[in-house]
Amino acid sequence: MSNLKNKILNKAVYIFAAIFFTSCEKVVTVNLKTEDPRLVIDASINWEKGTLGNIQTIKLTTTAPYFQNNIPVVSGANITVSNSTNTVFNFIETINTGNYVCTNFVPNKNEKYKLKIIYNGETYVAEEKLMVTNALIDVEQANDLGLNNDEIGVKINFKDTINQRNYYLFKVDFAENAFPEYQIVDDQFTDGGIMSWLYSHKKLGTGKVLNFKHFGITENYNNYMRLLIGASAGANNGPFQVTPTKIRGNIINETNKNNYALGYFRLGETSTLNYTIK
Helix, strand or coil: CCHHHHHHHHHHHHHHHHHHHCCCCCCCCCCCCCEEEEEEEEEEEEEEECCCCCCEEEEEEECCCCCCCCCCCCCEEEEEEEEEECCCEEEECCCCCCCEEEEECCCCCCCCCEEEECCCCEEEEEEEEEEECCCEEEEEEEEEEEECCCEEEEEEECCCCCCCCEEEEEEEEECCCCCCCEEEEEECCCCCCCEEEECCCCCCCCCCEEEEEEEEECHHHHHHHHHHHHHHHHHHCCCCCCCCCCCCCCCEEECCCCCCCCEEEEEEEEEEEEEECC
């Protein structure tokens, strides 16, 4: 009799489990509110040391819904950059890419430039100075970092310019990372001395290649990147973190201030150094 009860009980459990887990397969549709697409402007003029800096690209896209895989590119815009003597440099669209290219740009140290974009009958403008930077000098490698003294790290050195406040952006490309990593620093406590960037990664090993890029930036761009890096770090705190606030750059919509663009107009010298882990 007890065996019969056990069989009936076991069958009841199996049936309940089957019903329960089958019900979990129901597709739930989440209705998310979306706003109208907003223009995104990637206007970084990078003048690599030792080059003419004549070829420059500005990229235009728009924001997209969260679950959309493709980032929409923007065509049909008119883009110019002018310098302090009103010389105008035209950025010509490469069809269907969102890339606008100038092949005769003339970069001058510490000169102010003005960006102007006309798109959908609205005019976006920004002004910024082209900042200089010093070349990266060398790399020092350490193999005994981390809690267990088994992590590899590198220190990248450069000389700061004396008697002026300088701000720097540092970018690291490493194949193990899906996206570049960024750091910012200023010379408040090291004016005119040797400054260093420190970088480590748990997947660094012999033969791994790192690409370092060093930018001179303005104080305003330094503040912008500080907010942007902070928001990006906050986005890695799990699925229930607070959504970061939109961080606005220095680009102004002169036609309709409420339809502001995202992005920043920045110009600067850059210094690049590739290093292979030993």
